[in-house]
Structure formats: C-alpha cells, structure tokens
Amino acid sequence: MENAGCVTFNDLYVFKEEVDVGRLARFANTIVHELVHHWFGNLVTMKWWNDLWLNESFADFISYFCMSKLQITTKPFPHVWAMANQRKGWGYATDQKITTHPIAGDVPHTDAAESIFDGITYAKGAATLRQLLALVGEDLFSNAMGNYFGTYAWGNATLSDFIGSIDREFIK
Helix, strand or coil: CCCHHHCCCCHHHCCCCCCCHHHHHHHHHHHHHHHHCCCECCCEEECCHHHHHHHHHHHHHHHHHHHHHCCCCCCCCCCHHHHHHHHHHHHHHHHCCCCCCCCCCCCCCHHHHHHHCCHHHHHHHHHHHHHHHHHHCHHHHHHHHHHHHHHHCCEEECHHHHHHHHHHHHHC
8 A cells, every 4th residue: 555665745844954853753644654655555454444454543542652752852843742632622523523434444445545534534533542552551452462463464454453453462
C-alpha cells in the first residue's frame, strides 16, 4: 500500500528558515506516520477497506507514541500527547457530521472507500488504539503487535485477527 520512494511532502515541509518546534514536530510526525505504514499497510495489509482504519489509525497513534519516546535535547518537541489530543478534535468534529460512520464500518465497494479517509478513520481510531494500549499496558501491547506482524507478515488480516493477537497475550 505504501511505497517509500513515492512518499511526497508539499511546500509546507520545505523549510527555508528556522522553524518553531511545533512545525518541526508536525513534520516529524508525518515522517513517522508514513514509516509506520511499512508495518501496518505493507507488511500486513488489510483484507478489505472495512479495516482501513487499522492502517491509518495505527500509523496515527504509533507516530505520536514513538515521538513521545524520543529523547531530544537540542530542540525538544512540545508535549506530544497534547498534539495527539488536538488532532483527536478532528475526529470528534467529523463524528458530529451527517456523514459520520463507525471506525470499522461496512465498505461495500472500492469507490465507497474514498469517503472514509477522514477524522474518524485517523484520529478517532488512533484515540481508540491509545485507550487499548492504556487498558492492556505497553508490554502486552508490544508483544501482541510483534505476534500480529509475525503471524500475518506479507499477507492480509482483519480487525478480528488484530484483536485475536491481543487476546492471545492475555491468555499467556
């Protein structure tokens, strides 16, 4: 789904002057988001568009999670989770519109998939994954993701497969 050679950035990310840490953090977040797609999107691809949110929400969530773990001393990022919470507002706003839909919904055909690249699929889904991490803990979540990627590598998976990987960690 994602190709490292085809990720493009627009003029907003071509810095010709000193930029504030907010712009720099948004740039870093975009880079990490696109890198995450090499696991959730390439290594394991959704079986159908119903689970598009797993690709985009996971990339959205993990980009903030990774940035929160960075130890930058020269020009530290602003509070990363505050950035994520601001983005969550996009999900809330989208969810209030007449076009609202479930995070994981029925996508009957590929043309309908274009309508779900929105705040629900990205930000609301990412908030849901962050809550799941808080519920199960970082170690269990990390182990479950390792097992998920190992089990479904170079193939297709569904939301049930994803949840199953987490459930299996609970059983251990």
